[in-house]
Amino acid sequence: MSPGRLSHSVAMLLKALSLGYQFGFEIMEVTGLPSGTVYPALRRLERDGLVTSHWEAEEEAFEEQRPARRYYVLTRAGKEAESAATKRYPLLSRLLPEKLVKTL
């Protein structure tokens, strides 16, 4: 996916991932995008090699008394696409806050 073809929603998603938001619900909350946009976009980004996913360690989830989550992180290509997207949509940096607290 070339930077020129990144939609605003995908750019927001990449920005959210770069700011430390790691799973679907968290990304939905910070971007305000619906699940019908976020999940298919995450799958597409993963297929295109911009994002990679992994399961959280069971022990970590067990300690917090909740089911394990699937975390998404940017790959090197994803980081490049994110910087291109930030250049294309400069207001994105102001729209999305840095992740400060850990979600439940």
Added chain:
Amino acid sequence: MSLRAGRLPIHERMLPVAGRLVPSTRRVDWMREWQAEFWLLRHRDGSSSVGLREALSLSYGLMADAAWLRFDWVRLSSQGSAGACLAVLLAYCLVCAGVELVLAGSWHSFARTIAGHFTGGFVFVAVPGVFAAVATYPLRPLKCGDKDPRSARMLSDRTRWSLFLSAKIGLTLTLGFLFSLVVSGPLRMVIGGKADWIELLMWVLFMTAGLRWALLNQEQRCQKCLRMLSQPTRVGPPSRNFLDWSGTELACAEGHGLLHVAEMQGSWCWYDKWVELDPTFQGLFTA
């Protein structure tokens, strides 16, 4: 998870329904991911209630996600397959037929044009063309001639191979015929009868290019599943051209076999060699 089934919110009731859409290899992971998200929804801010609007949005999200995964799986599994090849050719034929129908103005006129041009010219180009192509086609023996007893397919590999080749040639020729009609129709209005010569030239060109493409495309397919071979790998140094193996190997993505394409044809290798792999190799190819 303490909620009774009858009191589950709509999006949680949709989960198993949407899960059926997800390809089986990814279903368990997908359900687990969504269940973790729903758990968070139930426990955020100490409130377990989800508004109707949010529940509907999540239900739509579930379905959209599952549908995307299914479409992507279909896209990947049909990529390079015989069915996809025939479907694309058929679609092009239908588009050309549609344009010709619009140009003709009525079904009657369309049928008359097709019949007139087919029996009045195209058949005289197509029959010798197909005959020449088949007569000069290097008949390399198919290794997968016998019906695999473990396979649930009704037709043997050899029959499927021949049927696919025939269908592909038929559709390619039909496409060439219809395309030349679409192009020559407007030309006829401008230059009159001279357009017949241009149409004849196009038939010959499409016939030659189409048949060549159909036969070459067939050579690059797996003899078992008819999928396009991929992963070309260079094998052997050029110094072995005359005495030993030097060329390219293409593999079936499903692990059915390898196609050796010699750098130079020689008395020991007149045509590309298909080497069928034992089913035990398939573990190396599937993810």
